[in-house]
Amino acid sequence: GKEVTATLIHQSSRRRHHPFVAVSCALFSETLIESELFGHERGAFTGAIKDRPGRFELAEGGTIFLDDIDDVPLSMQVKLLRVLQNRTIERLGGTRTVPVNVRIIAGSKRDLKQLVSEGKFREDLYYRLNVLPLTLPPLRERREDVPVLMEHFLGRYFKRRNEDMPAISDAVKQAFMRCSWPGNVRELENACERIAQTCSCGTVRIGCMSASILFRAGAQPAEVAPPVTPSSDTTAPISLDDRLREVEANLIGWALKVSGANKPRAAELLQIKRSTLGARINRCGLGALEKPDAPQAAVVQTA
Numbered sequence: 001g002k003e004v005t006a007t008l009i010h011q012s013s014r015r016r017h018h019p020f021v022a023v024s025c026a027l028f029s030e031t032l033i034e035s036e037l038f039g040h041e042r043g044a045f046t047g048a049i050k051d052r053p054g055r056f057e058l059a060e061g062g063t064i065f066l067d068d069i070d071d072v073p074l075s076m077q078v079k080l081l082r083v084l085q086n087r088t089i090e091r092l093g094g095t096r097t098v099p100v101n102v103r104i105i106a107g108s109k110r111d112l113k114q115l116v117s118e119g120k121f122r123e124d125l126y127y128r129l130n131v132l133p134l135t136l137p138p139l140r141e142r143r144e145d146v147p148v149l150m151e152h153f154l155g156r157y158f159k160r161r162n163e164d165m166p167a168i169s170d171a172v173k174q175a176f177m178r179c180s181w182p183g184n185v186r187e188l189e190n191a192c193e194r195i196a197q198t199c200s201c202g203t204v205r206i207g208c209m210s211a212s213i214l215f216r217a218g219a220q221p222a223e224v225a226p227p228v229t230p231s232s233d234t235t236a237p238i239s240l241d242d243r244l245r246e247v248e249a250n251l252i253g254w255a256l257k258v259s260g261a262n263k264p265r266a267a268e269l270l271q272i273k274r275s276t277l278g279a280r281i282n283r284c285g286l287g288a289l290e291k292p293d294a295p296q297a298a299v300v301q302t303a
């Protein structure tokens with residue numbers, strides 16, 4: 001993401017021993033953003049009981065990352081332009097000029113040049129910011145990054161649970177590669193966290209994935225189908241039974257986990273008969289999970 005890139009730029013520069021301050025401009029209202037960025041003096045407004053430095057002062061000598069710069073109101077853009085030009089700020093309610101020595105990195109989720117043409121972003125501020133532009137394509141345009149990011153995040157979240165990362169089925173890898181990821185890296189990270197929280201078997205299966213990711217509104221079938229390579233047959237069959245068995249195995253494993261391997265309770269959670277559960281456990285090859293004295297059951301009970 002943009003903040004990761006900004007952090008790497010800071011850590012690779014001569015300013016790395018000084019602060020890195022990230023600010024999401026979209027979080028603050030028009031009345032608060034000036035105080036957040038430039039600070040305020042005591043008595044500047046109701047509740048300002050003492051002087052408070054802003055983010056620019058906190059980043060002195062280092063880097064300030066202004067994310068969502070496209071959400072900054074026009075009235076505030078004038079003041080940002082002055083900071084870029086003069087390298088000084090004035091706290092809200094104050095008259096003293098404070099010099100600042102910071103590197104400014106700005107991030108935008110929209111095309112600033114387009115916003116300039118629409119009159120929603122100041123042209124002079126755009127050209128002042130546009131010194132060294134970097135374009136980060138969305139995750140759907142760099143799918144080769146998906147497997148690396150998936151393994152990184154899954155490894156992180158399973159490690160937090162003091163568990164070894166299980167094997168990842170080909171179906172999950174294919175689904176991740178085909179997903180459009182409109183939320184980019186953050187959405188992929190959240191999907192991996194969910195898998196780490198719910199996966200209860202030795203393999204990450206397609207059933208571990210959120211249905212909203214697999215079948216989100218407007219998703220095309222190709223987004224959840226196996227990836228097409230130049231040498232593959234686009235009409236190759238997909239085993240629906242295998243896919244459904246993966247989902248079934250994951251849900252049964254979850255029920256056994258949260259019930260402490262108590263099959264009557266697990267059947268109740270799944271809203272099926274006890275005899276039906278036993279048959280499906282055998283069909284999915286999850287017999288080890290139902291035995292309290294088995295090593296897998298010990299993991300289920302203590303996880």
